[in-house]
Amino acid sequence: MHKPYNQKFRSILVCISIILSTQALSQNPTNPSHNEFNSPQQHNSKFADSLRVLNQRIDVLEKKISALQETSHTQKLNEAIDIASHTIESQDSLLNGFGTLYTIITILLAIIGVALPILTYFFGIKPSVETVKALTDNLDKRFTEYLRDSRTKQINLALENLTSNNMELRGNAVNYLSLTQYEGFSDDQLFRIFRLLKTPGIDEQTANTLNWILAGKINVISEEYFTTEYPLTKDPILKSSALRYFVNSGFEKYLDIISNAILQSGNIIVEYLMVVSFINAFSKKDMASLLNHRRLNDALSVPNRQEICRRLDASKASYGLDKEIGEFYIMQLNNRRQ
Numbered sequence: 001m002h003k004p005y006n007q008k009f010r011s012i013l014v015c016i017s018i019i020l021s022t023q024a025l026s027q028n029p030t031n032p033s034h035n036e037f038n039s040p041q042q043h044n045s046k047f048a049d050s051l052r053v054l055n056q057r058i059d060v061l062e063k064k065i066s067a068l069q070e071t072s073h074t075q076k077l078n079e080a081i082d083i084a085s086h087t088i089e090s091q092d093s094l095l096n097g098f099g100t101l102y103t104i105i106t107i108l109l110a111i112i113g114v115a116l117p118i119l120t121y122f123f124g125i126k127p128s129v130e131t132v133k134a135l136t137d138n139l140d141k142r143f144t145e146y147l148r149d150s151r152t153k154q155i156n157l158a159l160e161n162l163t164s165n166n167m168e169l170r171g172n173a174v175n176y177l178s179l180t181q182y183e184g185f186s187d188d189q190l191f192r193i194f195r196l197l198k199t200p201g202i203d204e205q206t207a208n209t210l211n212w213i214l215a216g217k218i219n220v221i222s223e224e225y226f227t228t229e230y231p232l233t234k235d236p237i238l239k240s241s242a243l244r245y246f247v248n249s250g251f252e253k254y255l256d257i258i259s260n261a262i263l264q265s266g267n268i269i270v271e272y273l274m275v276v277s278f279i280n281a282f283s284k285k286d287m288a289s290l291l292n293h294r295r296l297n298d299a300l301s302v303p304n305r306q307e308i309c310r311r312l313d314a315s316k317a318s319y320g321l322d323k324e325i326g327e328f329y330i331m332q333l334n335n336r337r338q
Helices: 003-026 032-037 040-161 167-179 187-197 204-215 220-229 236-249 251-263 268-282 284-291 294-299 302-314 329-336
Strands: none
Touching: 040 167, 040 187, 167 204, 187 204, 187 220, 204 220, 204 236, 220 236, 236 251, 236 268, 251 268, 251 284, 251 294, 268 284, 268 302, 284 329, 294 329, 302 329
């Protein structure tokens, strides 16, 4: 890389050495005779020695120059390496900074990705669903209240029309109450029905409808009405309504009332079988309780008990008692006393 420069420098040094040697020879006045008698061989030998010494010096100078050049080149190289190292370190720090920033941004995006649906649900979807549900519940509640209020007004109007002189209004009222007898009636409405049933001269169709309504409602008003009227009435519809109420309210606690009514009736056999038929329509279990009731069946006369047992045996298929008929107390009692 530095050969042209070294050759040029070497040439300059050779020229300088020749000039210096020439000057040294020409400036030796102390021994003219010696100069005069020096032979050409001696002169050439000295000149050759001078050149050799000069070349040695030149070689030394070249080595020093090469060493200086190498030192300078090394310093520059080290400086370049230092600059490159600093640059690399700066770039590495910058890249590390970008990597850290990228990591932070990635974490933030992941957190947002997870949190956004949750926040959307809790602050967007869930409140909307709750609002819709609350609105729906409120609408259902208001609609139910509207229907209840409307039904209450229609029932009250029908009860009023039952006392009307207009037969068409009374007929429509009876039909409406017949269709809505299973709907909820307030205590006030049930009490009005109770008072209407106590009204003298109430027509049979109206009374039957009102009796059936009370039979389906277990409350103090129905309890008072049926426990009082059942032993006294001869109306089969009222008896059927009362027995329906007794079954709904707990049949066994009314067995004494029913037994007294049967034993005090004008035709015990017919009354007994009628009660069995009505109870069988509502509950076979309660019908069995009547047939096994000792107080009632022990109080029957032998002829009445025999006739009742004969008819029960003849109608056992209609009662669904093909297998059980002989297991009831009244049948066993009749068989023992025959």
